[in-house]
Amino acid sequence: MSVFVQEASMKTFEELESKVRSYSRSFPTVFEKSKGYKLWDVDGNEYIDFFAGAGTLNYGHNNDLMKKKLIEYIESDGITHSLDMGTIARKNFLETFNDVILKPRNLEYKVMFPGPTGTNTVESALKLARKVTGRDLVISFTNGFHGMTMGSLAVTGNASKRAGAGTPLTNAVAMPFDNYMDGIDSAAYIEKLLEDSSSGIDIPAAFIVETVQGEGGINAASFEWLRKIEAIAKRFDILLIIDDVQAGNGRTGTFFSFEKAGIDPDIVCLSKSIGGYGMPMAITLFKPEHDIWGAGEHNGTFRGNNMAFITATEAIKNFWANDEFEEEIQEKGEFISDKLADLIVKYPEIQGELRGRGMMKGIACGVDGVAEEVCKEAFKRGLIMETSGPSDEVAKLLPPLVISKDGLAKGIEIMDVSIQEVIRKRGLSA
C-alpha cells in the first residue's frame, strides 16, 4: 500500500490525441495486462479494479472461459462482422438470452441490435417510444446519464456534456429523481404536472429512468418510487424505458436492475457488460406490441459484432443459469456496505453518506473535493476508482462482480489509507 512508481510516458496521448481525452488524465499510466479484478501497467505496478470499465467488466478482465471460446471462434474463422445477417453466433446469442434470461423471468421482449454502444441503444429506445406514441417529448430525470449522441444527450443531465452539443437540446425535460430534494414528492409532482392540462409540460412519449444513477451520484431509486413512475406511465399511456446500461447485467444484484421493484418496463436498454468480455455490444428490448419498426428503419454497421456474441453467450450460460451468482453479488454488496459504513463512521471529517445498491455503491462526501482527492491518492496506491455525481462528490465503487472478498477488502483498505492521507493533507476535522 505504499505509493507506486508510475513513470510511463503519456507523451503520445498528449501530443497526438485530442484534448477531449479524459481517463488517461485521471489514471496517468499505460496499462498492459489485466485479469479478473486486476490490471498491470508498463511499470509493473498491479492495480485493483474498482472501476470495471465503468461497468463493462462485471465478469472481470479476460475471463478464461470466455477467452477460450473467443480464441476458438477466431481460430475457426468464424464470421467476425455481419451487420445483422444471420450467423451462428448471433443465433446462439438470441436463443441463449431468451432461454436463460427472458423466459425464466416471464419477460416477453423482442430483441433489437441497435449498434454496439450504450448511446445506440438509448437512441433506438427514444426513437421507438416517439414512433409508438406519436409524441415528441421525453421525460428524463435530474442527474441522469444516457449518452453523447444528440438524442441521448438531450436526456442527459450533465451541463458540461450538454454544452458539448453546440446547439440546443430539445424535446426532453428533466424531472426530479427520487429523493432529489427534501419536501418534494417527485412522483406526485410529476403526476400533477401531467394531469394539469395547463401545466406546460406535455404528455411525453416516454420516461427514461436509471434505477441507480451511475454517473449522477450512485442515487438508487426506491422500488416504491419506480412503481409509482410505472403507474403514472400506465395512466397516461407513456412508455417506460429503463436504461439498464450500467445498472443491468447483475450490477445491483439481479440480472435486470428492476426485477425486485416488480415493474414491467416497455423498453429496456442494455450494453456495457452484456458482451461479457468488454467488447462493444448493445441490445434494446421491448414488448412485442411496440415492435412497429420497418425493416432497416434503424440500422448500423457494427450491429453484428460476432465476437461479442460469442462471449456474451458464454457469460450468460456461465453466470445466469442458476441463482448462485445473484446470491454472491448480494453477499458482496452487503460486505461493501458494511465496510463503507465503517469508513464513514471512522472518518467523520469527510461527512460521508452511503449510497447505492448491490455492487454499485459509493460514499458521498460532504466536503468539497474530498472524493476526487481520495480517488487520486488511491490510484497512487494501486486502486482504480472514479468519482461520480454533479460535483464529483461521490467516491464510487464499481468492482467486477467476480472480485473476491479478499480483493474487496484490499481495495477498501487502500481507500482507508487514501482517506487518511486526504484528511491529513487538507487538515480536515470532524
Add this chain to the structure above:
Amino acid sequence: MSVFVQEASMKTFEELESKVRSYSRSFPTVFEKSKGYKLWDVDGNEYIDFFAGAGTLNYGHNNDLMKKKLIEYIESDGITHSLDMGTIARKNFLETFNDVILKPRNLEYKVMFPGPTGTNTVESALKLARKVTGRDLVISFTNGFHGMTMGSLAVTGNASKRAGAGTPLTNAVAMPFDNYMDGIDSAAYIEKLLEDSSSGIDIPAAFIVETVQGEGGINAASFEWLRKIEAIAKRFDILLIIDDVQAGNGRTGTFFSFEKAGIDPDIVCLSKSIGGYGMPMAITLFKPEHDIWGAGEHNGTFRGNNMAFITATEAIKNFWANDEFEEEIQEKGEFISDKLADLIVKYPEIQGELRGRGMMKGIACGVDGVAEEVCKEAFKRGLIMETSGPSDEVAKLLPPLVISKDGLAKGIEIMDVSIQEVIRKRGLSA
C-alpha cells in the same frame, strides 16, 4: 453458378428479433465461416463477397496476419476494454497511424476516439463544428448517409430512416450534391444562397460531405466540385467535414478518399475498415486549431476497443507502408469498370449506367426494380451484393480490396447470369 440450396432456418431471427432486422431478410441464410473474399453458410454454400460488411472488410475476412496478432494479444491477457485510459495497444495505434498515414500525407490532425461506430464519429464532428463556429445549422447533401443517432440522422437523406426519428430533425439542410440535377451548378447555387443575406439559408457551422456516396447511389463527386465546396467553406468560415466512413481506408484508391482532390478538410470521420478486422472502431480527425474540447466533454464506454487497435495497427503497417496497395486498388478498380461497362453494353435492357470510383462501383439501372432483383438472383447463385440509391436502383460492388482478379471475375460472371435471369423473367427488351 447453379442455384444454391439454402435451407437454413431463419426462425430464431423471425421469432426473437425485432422487425427492424434487415440483412437477414436480404440474405436469408445463416453464415458460419469466412475468409478473404468468401463466406460459407451452414448449408455448406460458398459465397463471393461483393459487400464487405458495407465497407468494413476492406482487408477481407479474417486476415491471417491480423488474426495472429489478435490471438496473441488475447492470449497474453492484453487489456480488452479501457475507455480512453492509456494502454499499449492504443499508444501503438496512435503512433502508427501518425507515422504511416498522417505524416507522409502532410496532414496534421488531432485524433479523437468518439466511440466505436460511424455515427459516433459523425456526432462528434457535428458537435465540434458547432462549438468551434458558434453556429447551429449544418449543410448536408442530397442522398447523403451519416448515421442513425439523432444528430447524424438529421444530416442523412433517407426518408424512411428519417421517419424513424419520430420527431422533427432540425438544424440541418440538404443541398444538391454534385451532378444532382441537370442544369444545377450545385456549388454556384450554394454559394449564392450563402452570399445572399436574404436567402433564408443561414451560414452553417459545417458542410458534411461524402466524396462518394455509398448508400445514396455510388455518386462520386468530381474533384473540382470538392475543391469548390472547400473554397466556399473557406470564404464563409465554414468547417469542411469529410465523412470518410465508407469511402475512406483505401476504398476509392487512396487511404483518404479526398487525397486526389487536393483538399484539406477541417474534420475527417473514419470508421468501418479502420479497425482492419471488422471490429467496432472509429476515430475523428481534426486540425489542431479546432481542438477546443474540454476533457471528457464527449465520452463513451467503448472508445477503447483495444482488440480493434491491435488489428488496426497491423492493417496500417501491412497495407499502407508503401504505395503497392494503392496501385493494386487502382488496377482492380479499372478492371471492375471495364467489366461493368461490358455488362452495360451487353444488356441494354437494363439501361445501365456506370457509377463510382476505385473499388466502390455500381451499375445504376434505369428500369425500376431491376437492381434489386439482380442482387436477389446473385445471392441464390453465391454472390453477396446489395443495392444502393434512393430507389434501390444501383447494383453496388463493394468487394474486399484484397479480392483477387479471379474472384472479381467470378463475381461479375454471377452478375451476368443474374442479369440474364432478370431480363428473362421480366421479359425486358432494350
Add this chain to the structure above:
Amino acid sequence: MSVFVQEASMKTFEELESKVRSYSRSFPTVFEKSKGYKLWDVDGNEYIDFFAGAGTLNYGHNNDLMKKKLIEYIESDGITHSLDMGTIARKNFLETFNDVILKPRNLEYKVMFPGPTGTNTVESALKLARKVTGRDLVISFTNGFHGMTMGSLAVTGNASKRAGAGTPLTNAVAMPFDNYMDGIDSAAYIEKLLEDSSSGIDIPAAFIVETVQGEGGINAASFEWLRKIEAIAKRFDILLIIDDVQAGNGRTGTFFSFEKAGIDPDIVCLSKSIGGYGMPMAITLFKPEHDIWGAGEHNGTFRGNNMAFITATEAIKNFWANDEFEEEIQEKGEFISDKLADLIVKYPEIQGELRGRGMMKGIACGVDGVAEEVCKEAFKRGLIMETSGPSDEVAKLLPPLVISKDGLAKGIEIMDVSIQEVIRKRGLSA
C-alpha cells in the same frame, strides 16, 4: 335579473367563420353598443361587463374623454398608420409615458413598439433575452399564458393551445408557479436545479412571469416569491421578464403589477389596456443596458397605430397623474373580495376559494363544471364573465376598473342568483 331574451341570429358566424371562433359561442348574441361598464346587444338587452375585453378595457368602454380626442384626431386627418416613423402622436405618447409612468417610479426603461398585440411584445422580449444572454432556454411557469405565436406558445401552459402548434414547442420549460403544489418550495426547487450542474435544466436566458396569472386561474404570486425569483435571476445572470399584459395597467392596484413586490424586472411586456380605448397596441420595456437591438432587427407593420397612441396618452394623463385611481382600485378590490367571500360562505355547496389581487379576482370552485355553469347562467341574466384555470374551475371577475360600486354590486347579485340556479339544477349540497 330575470332571464333575457337573446334572439340574435349567430348564423353568419357559424357559416362564414372558422370553427376556431370561441367567444361568440360563450356569449351567443350580437353586441351593438357599449359604454363604461355596460354593453347592449341587438335585442336591446343590457349587460354588465365583468370581462372588460379580457383586461383590455380597464378604463371602460368608449370613455368620453378619449373618444373626444380620438374623433378630433381623425377629423384633423392626423396620421393613422406610420410603422415606426416619427409622428406627433407617437412622440406625445413616449413623452407622456415617460413623464407620468416611468419617471415617478424611478424606472429607466427604453420603449420598444413590437407590433400591437400581446404576443408581439412577448416574442420581442423572448428574442431580446436570448440575444442578450446568448442562451436558448426560457423558464416559464405552470398555468402561464403568453400568446399564440410560436415563441409565446412555447412558454404557454395550456395543452389544447399548445397542440394547436402542430409541431413541438422547444427551448422552454415550465417550472412550478408559487404555491403550485403543497410541499414544493418552488423558488428553492428552481434554485437547486440551476445550481446543480447535472440537473438537466440548462441555465436559461430568462424567466417569464405573470405576477397574477389571468388565464391560468387567477393565481397571485406572493411578493416574497417574486423577490426570490428575482434573486435567483440575478444570481445566475438570467433576465427577469414580467408579462404584465393582463395584470398591468392598474389591474392589480398599481400601474405595473410588480410595484409593491419591490422588484426591478429587466423586461416588461405591456399590451391590452395600454391603448386605453381597446385598440391594438403593445410596448416592450427594458433596461437600457439590454438595448442591443440592431435597427429594424425586429419590425412590424402595425407598430404605429397612432389612434391608439392618442387614446393611450389621454388614458395615462387622466388616470395616472396622481394617486386617486390607485386608491379607487384598491378600495373596489376590497369591496369585491368582501362580496366574494360572502358568496363563498353563503354557498358552501360550490366549495369556493377566493383568488386574486386588486380588481383581478375570482372564485375557484371545488366542484367540477360549476364555474362554467355559473357564467352561463350569469350571461342569461345580463352579466358577462368568463372562467379561467386549467379546468375552467375559476369564475373570474375582470370588470373595468372604472366600474361603479353600484355596478359591482349588481353584477355580484347576478352571480349570486346564478350560483343559486346552478346549485338548484345540479342538486348540490354542502
Add this chain to the structure above:
Amino acid sequence: MSVFVQEASMKTFEELESKVRSYSRSFPTVFEKSKGYKLWDVDGNEYIDFFAGAGTLNYGHNNDLMKKKLIEYIESDGITHSLDMGTIARKNFLETFNDVILKPRNLEYKVMFPGPTGTNTVESALKLARKVTGRDLVISFTNGFHGMTMGSLAVTGNASKRAGAGTPLTNAVAMPFDNYMDGIDSAAYIEKLLEDSSSGIDIPAAFIVETVQGEGGINAASFEWLRKIEAIAKRFDILLIIDDVQAGNGRTGTFFSFEKAGIDPDIVCLSKSIGGYGMPMAITLFKPEHDIWGAGEHNGTFRGNNMAFITATEAIKNFWANDEFEEEIQEKGEFISDKLADLIVKYPEIQGELRGRGMMKGIACGVDGVAEEVCKEAFKRGLIMETSGPSDEVAKLLPPLVISKDGLAKGIEIMDVSIQEVIRKRGLSA
C-alpha cells in the same frame, strides 16, 4: 423639387425609444397629417407617398368615406373591442367580404380572425397546415418575408432579422423562388427533391409563397411557376399557403394577387390593407375541409378590432363592387412601368432593371448603394419611398392605389432628379 427644410427634433425617439427603431431613421422628420397620397410634417413640408405604410394604405390616407363611417361608429358608441364575440361590425364585415370578394370569385373559404397583424395570420396558417397534415416542415422561398414572431421568422429569409431570434429557427427550409438563379428550374428542382426519397428534404406540411416578394426585392413569380408549385403541392398533399399580406388587396391588379395565375390556394393570409384605413387587422382564409380547429385553439385579444371592421367593410363596398378599381390599377401599373423604363434607359449609369407587377414595382440597381441613396435624396425632396431586396438594391414603388396619375408623375420626377443627384455625387458613368 428643391431640397426641403426638415428641422423636426428626433430627440424624443432617440432618447426614449429602443435602438430597434428604423423608419424614424430613414425618414427623419415628425409627420403630422396625411390625406390621399400625401403627408405633411411638422415643418410644413408636403410629401408624396410611394410607400403607403408598406402596403397598408392601398386606399390612401384618411379616405373620406371610411372616415365618415368610422367617426359615426365611434360617436354612436359602437363596440370598439370584442375579441371574437358577435358584433354588428364583425357580422357586416363577414357578410360583405363573402358577398363582394369571395362569392364572385367562386372562392369558398372559411374566415379566421387570427389577431390583427400580418405575423398573426402567417402563424395561424403555419399552425393549421401542420395540424392538417401532421407534418412539421414548411417550405418557404429565398428572399421571402413573413413576419417577426418565431413561427413566421423561421420562414423569413432576411439574415439580420433571423439573427434577432437569438435561437435556431427550425422546421422550415428555403427553396429557390422563381428565377432565383440562372439555370435553375426552381419548380423542377423542388419536385425532384420531394420525389427523391433520399433527398433529405422531408415532404412538408406546406409551401408558403408570396406571388410578388415585397421585402425580398419586388420579385414577381410567373403565373406558370405558381401553377407548377400548386401542382407539386397537390401531387404530394402539401398545402399551398399564399401570403397575400403585401401583394393582396388589389396591389398587383386584382383583389387577390393569385387570381390571374388561376391557382386555388388552400390557405390565404391577408392583413395590411384589409382594414382599409390603416388600422390593425388580419384574416386567414382556408378551404372548409381544412377547418379542423378546436374552439379557441388559436386566440388573441385583438382579433375583434371593430373600428377596422367598419372601414374594411366600407373599403370593400366602395372599391370592389365592380371592376373599375381593377382597371384603374392596371392602367396606373402600366404607367409606372413606362415611366420607370424610361428612367432606366435615361440613366444607364445605375444599371437599372424593372421589377414587379401592378402597382408594386421597383428598379433594381446594379450599382451598390445607389437605390438607398436615391431614396435618401428623394426624401429630401418630398418623396417617401424605401428600398427592398437582400442588398437594398431595389428602389421600390408602393404608392397608394388611389394615387392620381399626376401624383405618380410628380413622384417619378423626384426620382429622376434624385437619380441625377446620386450619379453626380458618386461620379457614376455608364
